[in-house]
Amino acid sequence: MIVNLIVIMIVVSLGYIFSKILYPIKDSFNVRKLYIQIISLILILQSGLRNVAVGTDTYGYFGMYEDVKLTSWNEIYNQFVIHYALGIGKDPGYSVFEKIAQLFLPQYQLFLFLIAILFFIALGNFILKNTTQLRDAVLSYVLYSVLFYSFFSITGHRQTIATAAVFYSFELMKKNKFIYSTVLILVASTIHQSCLIFLPFYFISKLKSPKNLLVLVLILFPILFVISSKISSIFIGLSQNYEEYGHMEEYKPITFTLLMLLIVSVALIRYNKVVRIFPAAIMQYSAMILMTFFLSLVFEIHIFMRIVQYFSIFILALVPLTFQSFDIYTRKLQNLFYGVVVLLLIAMSIKANINMEYKFFWQDMKLEDVYL
Numbered sequence: 001m002i003v004n005l006i007v008i009m010i011v012v013s014l015g016y017i018f019s020k021i022l023y024p025i026k027d028s029f030n031v032r033k034l035y036i037q038i039i040s041l042i043l044i045l046q047s048g049l050r051n052v053a054v055g056t057d058t059y060g061y062f063g064m065y066e067d068v069k070l071t072s073w074n075e076i077y078n079q080f081v082i083h084y085a086l087g088i089g090k091d092p093g094y095s096v097f098e099k100i101a102q103l104f105l106p107q108y109q110l111f112l113f114l115i116a117i118l119f120f121i122a123l124g125n126f127i128l129k130n131t132t133q134l135r136d137a138v139l140s141y142v143l144y145s146v147l148f149y150s151f152f153s154i155t156g157h158r159q160t161i162a163t164a165a166v167f168y169s170f171e172l173m174k175k176n177k178f179i180y181s182t183v184l185i186l187v188a189s190t191i192h193q194s195c196l197i198f199l200p201f202y203f204i205s206k207l208k209s210p211k212n213l214l215v216l217v218l219i220l221f222p223i224l225f226v227i228s229s230k231i232s233s234i235f236i237g238l239s240q241n242y243e244e245y246g247h248m249e250e251y252k253p254i255t256f257t258l259l260m261l262l263i264v265s266v267a268l269i270r271y272n273k274v275v276r277i278f279p280a281a282i283m284q285y286s287a288m289i290l291m292t293f294f295l296s297l298v299f300e301i302h303i304f305m306r307i308v309q310y311f312s313i314f315i316l317a318l319v320p321l322t323f324q325s326f327d328i329y330t331r332k333l334q335n336l337f338y339g340v341v342v343l344l345l346i347a348m349s350i351k352a353n354i355n356m357e358y359k360f361f362w363q364d365m366k367l368e369d370v371y372l
Contacts, residue, residue, distance in 0.1 A: 003358040008145045015138030032134050039141050040124040047153045048113035053365040054358050055154035065108045068098040093190025094158050122164035136320035142342050143316050146349040162192035173202050197307050205283040211271050217292045224296035264288050273325035281321055287314040
């Protein structure tokens with residue numbers, strides 16, 4: 001918890017320093033780009049230097065990485081064939097990715113760095129291309145550290161890689177490069193099958209005005225929530241491939257769900273202003289349609305939280321744009337508003353992750369009970 005809190009403080013402090021020292025004398029785009037590069041490096045170090053006991057799945061992935069060292073290329077090829085011919089096993093592309101990585105990175109710690117580099121370069125590119133101001137980028141990274149750090153920085157490997165592909169696919173969609181975007185998602189789906197859900201997004205993202213559809217999904221949310229078990233049965237094939245993410249009675253993401261609904265509602269109110277500031281934000285609103293729909297299902301089947309993450313992460317761009325749309329206030333009041341929001345987010349992070357432990361790879365750390 002302390003390490004992540006320090007990182008958030010660095011994110012905010014550097015943003016303040018850059019805004020006061022570099023912004024007045026340099027091109028704003030280049031200042032924002034430099035800031036994003038520095039924060040990306042910090043986040044890569046935070047993720048790559050962690051102990052294998054940090055994060056629920058890290059040690060499990062360590063075991064998989066060591067097992068693949070003893071697996072022949074012929075066996076990996078057979079895993080591919082068996083999976084796509086008979087439906088046995090899951091995500092065979094991840095073993096291929098591991099095997100290729102091991103040609104250059106025999107140590108698992110270096111592999112953690114590779115995943116962090118792939119993800120945070122993709123995330124940094126997304127933030128750079130979908131924000132317009134330095135303080136927007138600052139808020140994006142604070143939101144990331146509060147809402148997504150516990151998964152992408154320290155836990156999931158396969159979906160972290162797939163999400164990096166989704167970021168690049170999104171940029172290809174903005175340029176109407178359907179074939180390239182589709183091929184990228186199909187390749188990433190061999191590493192984590194759930195990212196196939198991003199394929200229909202291309203067509204939804206082409207809606208000229210997704211506002212009405214998003215309003216409809218929000219209105220229907222209570223009904224979707226009530227009948228979520230019936231809707232979930234439509235996606236049962238995906239749930240069977242990821243049985244460990246099935247119905248979990250103790251898993252109730254109430255705070256996350258309410259926060260996402262609040263964000264979507266406020267963003268909708270500011271829709272016209274946001275789109276005027278950044279026309280491509282229409283695609284981010286389209287992502288909110290799918291996020292809201294699948295959010296209604298997460299209490300029934302835990303796997304849908306994984307799907308929600310592909311779309312909820314777009315709030316990293318949408319929230320700053322929404323804040324920027326409140327241009328009726330003076331600059332001083334806007335900065336005060338940003339400061340209050342950042343403090344609230346930090347308070348949320350402390351409350352939610354107070355017991356989350358982080359140690360570097362050279363420190364001793366006890367494994368979670370599931371591995372003992």
